[in-house]
Amino acid sequence: MRKPGAAVGGLVGALVTAPLIAVFYLAWKLAELPFVPFNLFDWIARVLPGRVLTFGIDSMVKAIRALRVADTSSAAKAAEQTMAVAVFLVAGMVAGALLFAVLRVTQARRTVFPGVVLGLAAGIAAVLATRSLGRAESLPPGVGALWTVAAFAVWGAALGRANRRLTLETPAAAGSADVVRVNRRRFLVSLGGAAATITVAGAVVGAIAGSKRRREIATGKRWSSGHALPNSGADVRPAPGTRPEYTPLEDHYRIDITTIPPVVDGPNWRLKIGGLVERPLEWNLDQIRKYEPLHQFVTLACISNPVGGSLIGTTRWTGASLQRILPDLRLKPNATHLKLSSVDGFYEVVALETIRNEPRAMLAYDWDGVPLTTKHGFPLRTYIPDLYGMKQPKWLQSIEAMDHWEPGYWVKRGWDQTARMKATSVIDTVSVDMMLSQANRTTRIPVGGIAHAGARGISKVEVRVDDGAWRQARLRAPLSGLTWVIWRYDWPFQPGEHTLTVRCTDGKGALQIAEMAAPHPSGASGLHSKSVML
Numbered sequence: 001m002r003k004p005g006a007a008v009g010g011l012v013g014a015l016v017t018a019p020l021i022a023v024f025y026l027a028w029k030l031a032e033l034p035f036v037p038f039n040l041f042d043w044i045a046r047v048l049p050g051r052v053l054t055f056g057i058d059s060m061v062k063a064i065r066a067l068r069v070a071d072t073s074s075a076a077k078a079a080e081q082t083m084a085v086a087v088f089l090v091a092g093m094v095a096g097a098l099l100f101a102v103l104r105v106t107q108a109r110r111t112v113f114p115g116v117v118l119g120l121a122a123g124i125a126a127v128l129a130t131r132s133l134g135r136a137e138s139l140p141p142g143v144g145a146l147w148t149v150a151a152f153a154v155w156g157a158a159l160g161r162a163n164r165r166l167t168l169e170t171p172a173a174a175g176s177a178d179v180v181r182v183n184r185r186r187f188l189v190s191l192g193g194a195a196a197t198i199t200v201a202g203a204v205v206g207a208i209a210g211s212k213r214r215r216e217i218a219t220g221k222r223w224s225s226g227h228a229l230p231n232s233g234a235d236v237r238p239a240p241g242t243r244p245e246y247t248p249l250e251d252h253y254r255i256d257i258t259t260i261p262p263v264v265d266g267p268n269w270r271l272k273i274g275g276l277v278e279r280p281l282e283w284n285l286d287q288i289r290k291y292e293p294l295h296q297f298v299t300l301a302c303i304s305n306p307v308g309g310s311l312i313g314t315t316r317w318t319g320a321s322l323q324r325i326l327p328d329l330r331l332k333p334n335a336t337h338l339k340l341s342s343v344d345g346f347y348e349v350v351a352l353e354t355i356r357n358e359p360r361a362m363l364a365y366d367w368d369g370v371p372l373t374t375k376h377g378f379p380l381r382t383y384i385p386d387l388y389g390m391k392q393p394k395w396l397q398s399i400e401a402m403d404h405w406e407p408g409y410w411v412k413r414g415w416d417q418t419a420r421m422k423a424t425s426v427i428d429t430v431s432v433d434m435m436l437s438q439a440n441r442t443t444r445i446p447v448g449g450i451a452h453a454g455a456r457g458i459s460k461v462e463v464r465v466d467d468g469a470w471r472q473a474r475l476r477a478p479l480s481g482l483t484w485v486i487w488r489y490d491w492p493f494q495p496g497e498h499t500l501t502v503r504c505t506d507g508k509g510a511l512q513i514a515e516m517a518a519p520h521p522s523g524a525s526g527l528h529s530k531s532v533m534l
Contacts, residue, residue, distance in 0.1 A: 003104040004166040006097040012162045013096020017089050020155045027147065034144045036126050036151075038259040040091075041084030043129040045257065046345065050413030054520050057304055061519070065306060072310045073253035073302075080259050095122065096159055103163055111167075112160035119156020123149035134345050135262055222249070223316055223369025229479060230297070236476040239448025239488045241429030245479065246297075247313035249368055254375050255302045255311060255389060257409065261375040262343045262395050269379050275400035276335040285365060285379050291320035294362050297479035299452055303388035303410075303419055304519045308426050308528040312452070314483050317383055319364035322355045335401040340382055343395040348408035350384060350391070360385045360455070360482065363396065385482055386454035388419045388523060416522035421454030423512040425461055425487070425504040427530040436490060443493035445534075447473075447500060452484035457507030461487040464501045465494070473502075494534065501529045 004012075021037055028035035045053060064075045099118055103111055127145045137144055229246055238245065254261075266285065273281040298317045305311035331352070338355070341347040355361050361384045365372060372378040377394030384391055390410045411417050428449040436444045451458045457478070462470040473489035491500070503512045516526035 002167070003107065004100055004163065005104055006101040008166060009100025009159075009163070010093045010097040012100070012159060012166075013093040014089060016096065016155055016158045016162065017092025020092070020151065021085060021088060023151060027151075032138045032263070033147050034130055035260070036130070036148055037084045037088035038081065039130040039133065039135075040126060041080070041087060042133055042257070042259050044087070046133070050415075054414055058518065058520060061304055061306060061309070065309070071251070071253075072305075073255055077254065077259070084259050092155075099159055100163055111163040112157050115156040115158070115160025115163070116153050117156065118159065119152040119154065120149060122156070123152030126152065135343065138263060138265060220370040231477040231479055234477040236474045236486070236488055238476065238486050239429055239446035240431045240434045242448040242486060242488075243428050243450065245314065245476075245486055247315055249315065249370075249373065249376070252313040252315060252367075252376065253302060253311045255304065256344065256394060257346050258344045263374055264343055264379055264395055266379050269397075271380065271396060272398040273329055273401075274398070275339070275402055276332040277401050278330040278332065281329070288320050288325075288363060288380065289365065291324055293318050294321045294360075296360060296362075297483050298383060298385075299483040300383075300389055300392070301421060301424075301452065303390045303415065303523045305524060306519060307424065307516070307524050307526045309524075312450075312484070314479065315367050316369065317362065317364045318366035318369065319362040319380075319383070321359055322361040322363060322382075323359045325363065326352075326355060329399070329401065331401050334403045337402045337405050339398075339400040339402055339406070340393045340396060341398045341400070342393045343397045346393055346395075346409045348382075348391050348393050349402070349406055351405065354384065358385060386421055386456065388421055390415060391419050414521055419522070421452070422523045422525055423451070423453035423456070423458075423504055423506045423510065424524075424528075425449065425451035425502045425512060426528045427463075427500060427502050430491075430500060430530055430532045432532060432534060435493065444490040445493055446488060447491050448486065448488045449502060449528075450484040451475075451487055451502075451504035453504065453506035453510075453512075455482055456510075457481050458485040458487075458504050459507050459509065460505040461485070461489075462503055462505075463489040463491070464503075465491065465498055470503070497531065497533045499529050499531045501527050503527050 024034070024036050027033040048056075060076055060079055061072060064072050064079070067075075095118060099115060102108075103114065108114060127148050130144070130148070224246060231245075244251075270282040270284055271288065273283070295316060295318050297314065299312065299314040302311035335352065337349050337351050339347060339349050350361075362382070364377075364381050364383050365379060367373075367376060372381060372394075377396075380396040381394040382392050382396060391408070407417065410419075426449045427447065429447065431446040431448075434446055436446065447463060451461045458475065461473040461475060463473050464470050471489065473487040476486040476488070478485045487502075487504075503514065505511050512527070513525040514527050517524060
């Protein structure tokens with residue numbers, strides 16, 4: 001008896017795992033059952049050392065920028081999802097190779113049973129990994145776990161059956177061996193065809209189901225669709241090609257610790273308040289909405305945003321001031337910090353002193369006048385001025401009062417404890433196609449972009465051409481003291497190749513850091529430049 005070896009097992013593992021991925025995808029889109037490849041990838045990200053995870057994040061952002069992809073956050077999530085599927089497929093190949101190697105060494109005649117055992121073990125491991133993420137399930141308890149284990153059991157049985165079909169009984173003659181080898185190849189081709197059919201069908205039907213579900217989501221009328229921006233009458237107009245001053249919701253970046261955003265059941269959601277409080281509380285969203293609403297225009301940026309990157313956006317936030325909510329938490333006298341925890345396992349710790357001194361810190365439930373979308377933190381997210389997004393939990397589910405500080409999710413993984421936003425300025429456009437002819441026969445080229453320094457504001461933006469002197473740009477009135485500033489510099493036309501560089505000064509008089517530094521651990525620094533040929 002000649003059994004196939006590890007190489008054939010790896011091939012069969014891939015052919016059997018591909019349809020499993022498609023079936024998981026279809027079940028996820030149709031019935032909201034777990035999509036195991038994403039869950040396992042998220043679990044791996046949780047257990048990886050912080051340095052390894054940071055290296056992966058930095059490498060991904062660098063690769064996306066090298067490919068000149070405009071929307072870094074969407075590209076990063078697509079890359080994460082692709083890697084998740086690839087890792088799952090490779091794991092299936094390895095499992096197939098190991099199973100076939102063991103069956104070959106043991107010369108076992110019963111192959112389906114060992115395959116089922118392997119599948120059950122893999123399914124139970126997947127369930128445990130998913131449970132450790134602490135995600136809420138929309139289905140009754142246990143349904144997702146049973147589905148996962150059953151699917152893996154069928155996958156394992158398919159591996160075992162394939163091994164039996166590919167096993168060659170010792171032939172009596174060389175000619176019969178040739179016939180059996182042909183049959184083996186035919187079986188592999190048939191298996192590949194069936195795998196391809198199931199994979200493509202599952203992916204297509206799942207994609208259609210997913211698109212229909214997305215179309216059913218109503219977001220309501222946005223604030224921006226019926227109101228002018230507060231600085232609509234400002235004298236300084238953005239240079240042509242400057243990014244929108246007010247970021248459309250669909251273009252706002254999304255960076256978080258999950259491959260797919262957690263789906264929260266709004267009507268049954270409760271914000272749990274515990275720890276050092278006189279008595280535990282549970283609030284629904286309507287109770288939070290009863291507080292006097294705080295509306296403010298905010299620019300939020302990711303600490304992973306490189307110099308000149310797109311992980312930054314501005315919109316109108318609505319929510320309840322944490323300062324106003326604080327007395328109703330009935331904190332004990334020894335409470336000094338609040339631990340803010342999210343549905344996805346993310347958490348951050350903020351000092352009570354910060355909240356008491358900052359009336360703009362808030363629990364936000366609306367962006368642009370409509371409820372937060374799932375991917376941006378529905379039903380509730382936090383905002384604390386002057387800090388990067390790594391300090392702002394989304395999908396908030398609990399507040400715990402504590403008598404000490406402890407490192408948050410990203411701080412434990414080697415990122416900055418304070419995460420205070422650094423001043424940054426970006427050249428969005430050098431509008432060589434929109435030259436302005438002046439009355440004195442000079443020609444000027446509009447140059448423009450954004451500058452931002454958290455809650456400190458921007459007092460000055462300067463532009464330098466090549467190694468020339470710094471020239472002051474004009475600043476457009478900001479939407480608020482928490483948003484970026486649009487700047488414009490009409491550059492006198494100079495033929496040839498030139499490099500333009502921008503820098504800013506924050507509202508407290510501190511000049512932007514010129515020394516280049518990577519985003520890790522405390523945010524990128526350095527001056528942004530753009531080269532043009534005229």
